[in-house]
Amino acid sequence: MTYEVVIPAAGRGKRMGADRNKLLLDLKGIPVIIHTLQVFERDPLCSGVILVIHPDDKMILQKLIDQYHLTKITQMVPGGAERQHSVYEGLKKAAAKVVMVHDGARPFISEDVIHKLAEAAASEGGAIAAVPVKDTIKKVQNGTVTETVERSDLWSVQTPQAFLLEVLMAAHENAVRIDFLGTDEASLVEKTGGKVAVIESDYDNIKLTTKEDLVFAEAILAKNGQ
Numbered sequence: 001m002t003y004e005v006v007i008p009a010a011g012r013g014k015r016m017g018a019d020r021n022k023l024l025l026d027l028k029g030i031p032v033i034i035h036t037l038q039v040f041e042r043d044p045l046c047s048g049v050i051l052v053i054h055p056d057d058k059m060i061l062q063k064l065i066d067q068y069h070l071t072k073i074t075q076m077v078p079g080g081a082e083r084q085h086s087v088y089e090g091l092k093k094a095a096a097k098v099v100m101v102h103d104g105a106r107p108f109i110s111e112d113v114i115h116k117l118a119e120a121a122a123s124e125g126g127a128i129a130a131v132p133v134k135d136t137i138k139k140v141q142n143g144t145v146t147e148t149v150e151r152s153d154l155w156s157v158q159t160p161q162a163f164l165l166e167v168l169m170a171a172h173e174n175a176v177r178i179d180f181l182g183t184d185e186a187s188l189v190e191k192t193g194g195k196v197a198v199i200e201s202d203y204d205n206i207k208l209t210t211k212e213d214l215v216f217a218e219a220i221l222a223k224n225g226q
């Protein structure tokens with residue numbers, strides 16, 4: 001199933017504490033965002049990439065896109081204050097039946113998981129990448145445990161998150177109406193009662209968020225022979 005992908009890349013990387021957008025930091029000499037974009041550039045089922053950017057990064061990103069010959073980027077769209085706002089701005093430019101949203105900060109997504117997500121989105125309406133939780137999860141208030149959450153039902157959710165375009169667009173429009181801000185696309189679709197299937201992904205599909213993640217990323221590249 002072919003798909004369009006919206007890649008939110010307009011964050012400021014505050015938790016990374018770098019002097020620039022964390023997506024512009026190098027991994028083995030190649031910027032994080034280029035690693036991510038190259039996955040979709042290589043995928044014959046990807047019909048187009050809508051890149052959502054911070055205006056301050058426009059010149060450097062256009063230079064990198066030219067340097068790495070990324071031909072599938074159809075639009076570069078200014079993002080918003082929150083990730084959800086950035087995704088919505090990108091969605092407004094989408095036209096494919098199936099649209100996927102994938103964090104620019106997750107460079108290690110596999111084509112196999114992407115394809116399973118696209119198929120599941122087409123047949124079920126929506127599907128997300130996730131992995132079973134390995135740690136025990138507890139709720140904590142004021143430094144004290146209030147509840148241990150049953151682990152067997154817990155999944156750590158990633159991106160891509162893939163949907164029929166009309167499903168995800170309606171969910172974003174609803175979120176604006178009810179003034180809901182979620183941390184992922186699926187939570188907006190859940191608010192509308194939409195079904196969200198789960199596709200088991202890889203533990204390698206980490207989101208580069210804090211400095212330690214850069215060390216993990218170098219190890220993943222080494223493991224993959226890059």
Ligand SMILES: Nc1ccn([C@@H]2O[C@H](COP(=O)(O)OP(=O)(O)OP(=O)(O)O)[C@@H](O)[C@H]2O)c(=O)n1
Pocket residue numbers: 007008009010011012013014015016023052079080081082083084086087103104105106207208209
């Ligand atoms: N207003 C925002 C915030 C985030 N993102 C993007 O959404 C993805 C996941 O967000 P996150 O990892 O939180 O990135 P940042 O917001 O940059 O990080 P921080 O919260 O530490 O500032 C990233 O690719 C980021 O660029 C975005 O497009 N627009």
Ligand SMILES: C[C@](O)(CO)[C@H](O)COP(=O)(O)O
Pocket residue numbers: 083103157158159183184185207
């Ligand atoms: C969408 C996401 O990557 C799923 O785990 C995550 O919620 C993004 O969170 P962030 O704080 O915006 O990085």
